[in-house]
Amino acid sequence: MAFLLHDARGLERGSRDVAAPEQRRASRRLWRVDLLQAAAVATVAVAVALFLADGGAMAIGDPGGALTALGIVAGLVATDLVLVMLVLAARVPLIERAVGQDAAMGLHRRLGKPVLVLLLAHTVLLVAGYAVADGSGLIGEVVSLWNTPDIPLAVLGLGLFVAIVVTSLVAVRRRFRYEVWHGIHLLVYGAVLAALPHQFSLGGLFAEGTWQRWYWLLLTITAFAAVVVYRFGMPAYRTLRHRLVVEAVEPVEPAGDGVVSIRLRGDDLERLGATGGQFFVWRFLTRGQWWQAHPYSLSAVPRGGALRITVRALGRGSAGLASIRPGTRVALEGPYGIFSEASRSRSRLVLVAAGIGVTPVRSLLESARFRPGEATVLLRTRSADEGWLLQEMGELCRARGATLITIPGARGAGWLSADAERQGLSLVEFAPAVLDSDVYVCGPLGWSEAVVAEARAAGLRPEQIHHERFDW
Known part of the structure; x- marks a missing residue:
């Protein structure tokens, strides 16, 4: 046999009412996710709207004005998204409890490249727009801008952001130790602070007394306050307190x-x-x-x-x-993290783990609410009786009425062992009620992605699949 059933008390029982507390809680959490997404989009829309309300569209009548206007919009959107990135990385409880740190940092990483493109477009379009308007040529315009107060600082900020994005590429960051990469990544605070002065000192959009100036000041202060309070303040307080x-x-x-x-x-x-x-x-x-x-x-x-x-x-x-x-x-x-009860959407549970990924699964199994027969645990192990915390998992499953199945042996092409694959087994065969369950997956990245892909192919909805990442 390619697997071993350790506890048979996970036999199928009648499912709970469809309006179970887990589903109502999941619905409320997803509403919070939608509101947070809408708020992020709204900040971008407001940034552009404030520019247009200040007469920005009137400058598009000639080529130089059109290039300049596009450059300003690119810079405004980029600045807004950088502030969104700071808030995503600040570990704000409202965001953390809605989407979890993995999802928040995943979006933070995905925004990096678009922001860099927008910042480069901002630079190129403004230089080109000013050059066309002044008739001075690109080189002359670059020299003129370099002698403008706060522009060298803005260029420094752009250079820092380029370094941050480049070192965030998978092929590049794997060459660094985590601590070195993380130290480079902290330069994003310096990049933002270096770029801020030129926004308020150049042009009339952020002039003294305007709504635009107050809006951007409030947005910037809020983002940095979130970083100071939740990224640094709360950890220091909890360390001293506990x-x-x-x-x-x-x-x-x-x-x-x-x-x-x-x-x-x-x-x-x-x-x-x-x-x-x-x-x-x-x-x-x-x-x-x-x-x-x-x-x-x-x-x-x-x-x-x-x-x-x-x-x-x-x-x-x-x-x-x-x-x-x-x-x-x-x-x-x-x-x-929301690899916990916080993300439950169904009364049944399927917990799938490999390697050291057993650790959060073990603690979740201990704390999760379910009735006998409503939880199945699948563990990929080297052998049927050899795995980290395997004895503890067995004792917990027996005490709580969960089914524990070990899937031992060398890994096949997917997430199962080669022996299990030869027998044509799958997630549905191991956990027949999986379509009416929350599936929690934790283990090496490639292995976990294979489990997630099979769960999606089986027809599980996104809110039923919970994956804990172990990479950086």
Whole structure:
């Protein structure tokens, strides 16, 4: 057999009413997502509308004016989207609880290239427009603009943004250690601050006393305030408030795989509001580790004054965690993510995990609400009785009436083992009620994408599929 059924108490039972609490909660969350998307689009529309209301369309009557107007619009839209990017990266609770950090940062990354194109278009169109209007030629116009106050700073901001976008390309960022890449990425704050002065000192659009000036000041201050409060302020406050320390570091079977569980203890941890499936960003305040940020999911439901994470040595930073000493102070950011009850849309659950991806699945299984028979857990393992936290998963499934199925062996072309693929098995065969379930998937990126693709092909709606990313 290519798989092993560990617990048979997951037999099909009657499903709940279609108006279950999970669906009502999912509907409210999706409404919040729609409103956030509409708000982001509205800021772009307002930016263009304010330019047109200031008489921007009147300048399009001649070639130079048309190029200049297009350049200004490109710059306004780019600036607005940069501020949206800052807010997406600020980990604002309203956004975090609606879409989760993975989705927010995914949109943040996707906006990078369009913003860069708009900024370059802004530069080229304005130079061309001014040159046509003045009859001075492109070179002469560049020299003239360079001698204008605040323009060198704006060029510096553009250069910083080019560096940020280029180092964000997958082929490029894989050449850097995470800490180096992250340090370069923080230059986005400098890029925005360098570009701001020329917007307010040049041209009449942001002149003193205009609505446009107040609108852009409010937008900019709001974006940076979100970064200061939620990106830096709240983590510092929570670190000082909860006084988290390492209690113990314990190896996880099978031995020799470089996987350890780290138990942590602190004050009033229930005030964090963390639930199974969520993650924190951890900094272990000891020599060689304090400057490294580690995003790790909880591997057990928080109880009393204790938290637990389970980590695998995948690099120099994570490998050093096995030698962390008890008593080490820990700084934390979070909790983050909606790989949790927050994204439930159905009463049934199918939890699919591989490798160290078992950690958030294990804590979610422990905290999720379901009746006996309504949850199925699929674990890809090396062998039927060998997997990280496998014994704990078995005990949890028996205690809660969930079905645990291990799918051992070498991986086939998709997400299943080669043996399971030869038998023609699929997600639907392992979990017959999957179409009426929420599917949570966590594991290596390529493997997870294969599970997600099969779930979509089976007919699951987007709100039923939840995927935790482990790359950066």
